[in-house]
Amino acid sequence: MKRAILSDIHGNWEALKAVLDDAQAQGVEQFVCLGDIVGYGPNPAECIDAVRNFPVIVLGNHDQAALFDPEGFSSGAERAIFWTRRHLETADPDPQRTRSRLEFLCRLPRCHIEHRFLFVHGSARNPLNEYVFPEDIYNARKIEKIFALIPQYCFQGHTHVPGVFTHDSRFLSPCEIQYHYVLGNEKVMINVGSVGQPRDGDYRASYLILEDNQVWFRRVDYPVEVTVRKIYAIPELDNYLGDRLREGR
Numbered sequence: 712m713k714r715a716i717l718s719d720i721h722g723n724w725e726a727l728k729a730v731l732d733d734a735q736a737q738g739v740e741q742f743v744c745l746g747d748i749v750g751y752g753p754n755p756a757e758c759i760d761a762v763r764n765f766p767v768i769v770l771g772n773h774d775q776a777a778l779f780d781p782e783g784f785s786s787g788a789e790r791a792i793f794w795t796r797r798h799l800e801t802a803d804p805d806p807q808r809t810r811s812r813l814e815f816l817c818r819l820p821r822c823h824i825e826h827r828f829l830f831v832h833g834s835a836r837n838p839l840n841e842y843v844f845p846e847d848i849y850n851a852r853k854i855e856k857i858f859a860l861i862p863q864y865c866f867q868g869h870t871h872v873p874g875v876f877t878h879d880s881r882f883l884s885p886c887e888i889q890y891h892y893v894l895g896n897e898k899v900m901i902n903v904g905s906v907g908q909p910r911d912g913d914y915r916a917s918y919l920i921l922e923d924n925q926v927w928f929r930r931v932d933y934p935v936e937v938t939v940r941k942i943y944a945i946p947e948l949d950n951y952l953g954d955r956l957r958e959g960r
């Protein structure tokens with residue numbers, strides 16, 4: 712079965728729509744979402760509605776922060792979270808839809824395990840909040856401890872930087888492996904990148920397709936300026952959140 716695994720949509724409807732269209736064109740049969748559906752972006756409700764029927768969805772730190780008290784966020788991120796919460800609570804005139812979106816976020820699990828596969832937002836050690844950055848390959852202790860908690864293959868997001876962490880502490884960027892990786896007998900952690908706010912210098916939406924042991928990283932063009940203009944029009948969302956979309960930073 713062909714599965715699309717996507718993460719960190721962050722309320723960017725234009726990027727999500729482009730990814731869903733691309734996945735459909737690629738013959739994807741099932742979707743997995745690794746969290747941070749909301750936060751930063753101008754369309755949290757639309758993004759929730761688009762993913763809520765995916766069979767596998769895990770909670771991200773911004774999803775949790777939109778429901779409860781945000782902790783450890785920058786002031787810009789915190790303002791965006793409070794706007795997201797108020798928007799989700801008050802923007803839709805239908806109280807039933809409003810309630811069902813909030814309940815949906817409340818019910819998301821912190822991780823999902825399927826046989827040899829683990830799906831989390833951050834890391835196997837701290838599913839909600841831990842970042843595993845490419846430079847962490849030089850922190851052997853951290854990488855070893857996290858790998859010890861992985862059944863065999865772990866798919867994650869949170870850093871917005873796609874790539875493969877191998878069992879022997881290498882980080883392979885999608886570009887250097889021609890956007891294709893084959894799962895072998897060794898453990899790997901694979902970061903799927905971010906749909907709605909990529910931070911690896913490529914502004915295009917990132918996600919991946921998994922079929923049997925084959926992984927394809929995908930990058931999808933979308934109308935960035937439409938999203939940027941929406942962010943500019945909302946005072947509580949810093950203009951910087953729009954500006955960075957253009958650069959993929």
Ligand SMILES: [Fe+2]
Nearest residue numbers: 719747773869
């Ligand atoms: Fe995120």
